[in-house]
Amino acid sequence: MEWLSAHPGLFLEAVGDHLLLSLTGLAIGVALALPLGILVAHRPRLAEAAIILAGVLRTVPSLAVLAALLPLLGVGFTPSVIALALLALPPVLVNTVIGIQGADRAALDAARGLGMTGWQRAFRVELPLAAPLIFAGLRVAAVQVVSAAALATFIGGGGLGDLVTQGLALLDTGRMLVGAIAIALLALGTEALLGMLERHLAARVRGA
Amino acid sequence: MIAIEDLSKRWPGADRAAVEGVSLTVPEGTSCALIGPSGSGKTTVLRMVNRLVEPSSGAIRIGGEDALRMDAVTLRRRIGYVIQEVGLFPHWSVADNVATVPRLLRWDAARVTRRVEEVLALVGLDPARFATRRPHQLSGGERQRIGVARALAGDPPVLLMDEPFGAVDPVQRGKLQEEVLRLLRQLRKTVLLVTHDVAEAVRLGDAVALLRDGRLVQHAPAAEVLARPADGFAAEFLGADRVLLRLSLFPLEAVPARPEPAPGPPLPEGATLRDALAALLDTGRSAAPLPGGGSLALADLLAFAGTPNPPAG
Structure with missing residues (x-):
């Protein structure tokens, strides 16, 4: 806490960097996963392949991804963001596919029979019905990304992880703890906030 | 057609x-x-x-x-389309569900609102009570009615119905069938x-x-x-009960009445020949009084049931 009151600027900068890293990574991951999921959901073989791919991606430890990207992309912000995007991809992809596949089939049949076009069906019925599950995927991805962004420090990506590594290197327990606790709180906060939004959304769609 | x-x-x-x-x-x-x-x-x-x-x-x-x-x-x-599972859109209100086709046809908002109220009333649901409800707040029978209302909303000349009452219990089914039948006749839909x-x-x-x-x-x-x-x-x-089913399609007037009176309570107005047969079996008599006077004889009913090509009722 002493460290925090002595270096509020450094701390806020680290938080800012951390959030920027996380949000950019998450945004790119979602921007890839969502269209991909929509694209493959109606093609059973591709959908299966996508889910397997997501499973593989999910099993690879974040640190390994970072290390693997190091020789390819060097150090800094960009490779960190790419690694985080790869981390965000699987949960959103899987939940998009499952959400769309699980959308009320009778409602979709009715939508088609009443004369909705493919796009109208997708945007007015299918995606809204899949939304709670997609959002759940987003929540999982966000929490993972916020936690994993702490590792970006190892390839010079910045963020709160910097405080932890610096604290360890300088034997500055205060700095290390501030970093560690902030990361944990950020992850918990993300989970709590998105979890709340998710329940709200589910209630709106399904009418709980 | x-x-x-x-x-x-x-x-x-x-x-x-x-x-x-x-x-x-x-x-x-x-x-x-x-x-x-x-x-x-x-x-x-x-x-x-x-x-x-x-x-x-x-x-x-x-x-x-x-x-x-x-x-x-x-x-x-x-073309109106009604399916057994109804397939209401769970994330939309009843009014939005019913408005599906009118909106696809790009009717203006005022006309859509009017039409939604109109068809809800047609299927026997009070628009004031139901328009803002969500599908999960409805009973099975109400859902089926909304399904029919949604199919009728765009005023299609033709309706397709796939097991339209399959998902409701037998008691409600009979009532729904009767109401929808009357409605479709009244609207002169081709079904x-x-x-x-x-x-x-x-x-x-x-x-x-x-x-x-x-x-x-x-x-x-x-x-x-x-x-x-x-x-x-x-x-x-x-x-094997097709004979009985067939009798249920004809009104009492399909069998020529006999002028002589018969004992017992008269058959109800609007009864079918099947009801008449049931009443005769129930009382064990060979004739039942008709609501408008005269009587219906069991012998005539049997003759009618055995006629392969009866005069139109």
Whole structure:
């Protein structure tokens, strides 16, 4: 806490960097996963392949991804963001596919029979019905990304992880703890906030 | 009018056609019930009419227009569609559900609102109470009514119904059938419906079309099909109680009344011949008084039931 009151600027900068890293990574991951999921959901073989791919991606430890990207992309912000995007991809992809596949089939049949076009069906019925599950995927991805962004420090990506590594290197327990606790709180906060939004959304769609 | 000509559907890889050479016409303002065992192709026939299934060959004309040449989406917006599971959109209010087709047709907002209220009232639901509700807040019967309202909202001349009352309990089903039947007659809709329930078929269908293995076995007015099944399969499918079912299609006036009075309470107004038979069996008498005076004799009723081609009631 002493460290925090002595270096509020450094701390806020680290938080800012951390959030920027996380949000950019998450945004790119979602921007890839969502269209991909929509694209493959109606093609059973591709959908299966996508889910397997997501499973593989999910099993690879974040640190390994970072290390693997190091020789390819060097150090800094960009490779960190790419690694985080790869981390965000699987949960959103899987939940998009499952959400769309699980959308009320009778409602979709009715939508088609009443004369909705493919796009109208997708945007007015299918995606809204899949939304709670997609959002759940987003929540999982966000929490993972916020936690994993702490590792970006190892390839010079910045963020709160910097405080932890610096604290360890300088034997500055205060700095290390501030970093560690902030990361944990950020992850918990993300989970709590998105979890709340998710329940709200589910209630709106399904009418709980 | 719906005119189906030599309609066939062969699914790729299937060893026999799902539907083979079916021809039938549903005249303007009448209804036809497709019946048959599962796998007989009745639902496939229905789904070809609004092109949810593309026919392999044959022709479909709706109100004189070639349905197979029209854009499928435009075609569907002109055809009401009701399915067993109803398929209401769970994330929309009742009003939004009912407004689906009018909005697809780009009616202006005021007209959509008016129409939603109108059709909700038609299916017996108070718009003030139901418009803002969500599907999960409705009973099964109410959901089915909303399904019918949604199908009617765009004022389509033609309605397709696939097991429309399959998901409601028997007590409600009878009431719903009766109301919807009255409504469709009143609106002069042309209706093609699928059911596996013979009683529902003859109650809702002016004509009945019996299918087996994708082929049309018999297509005739309901009373005619019940009186003279085309073959052994038809007789078996229609059931041994088809005679009773047929009696339920005729009013008391179908049998000539006898002038002499009979003892006991008179038959209720609007009763069918089946009700009359039940009353006679119940009282053990050979005649029952008619509500308008005179009586109905058991002997006459038996003669009528045995007549293969009775005078129209």
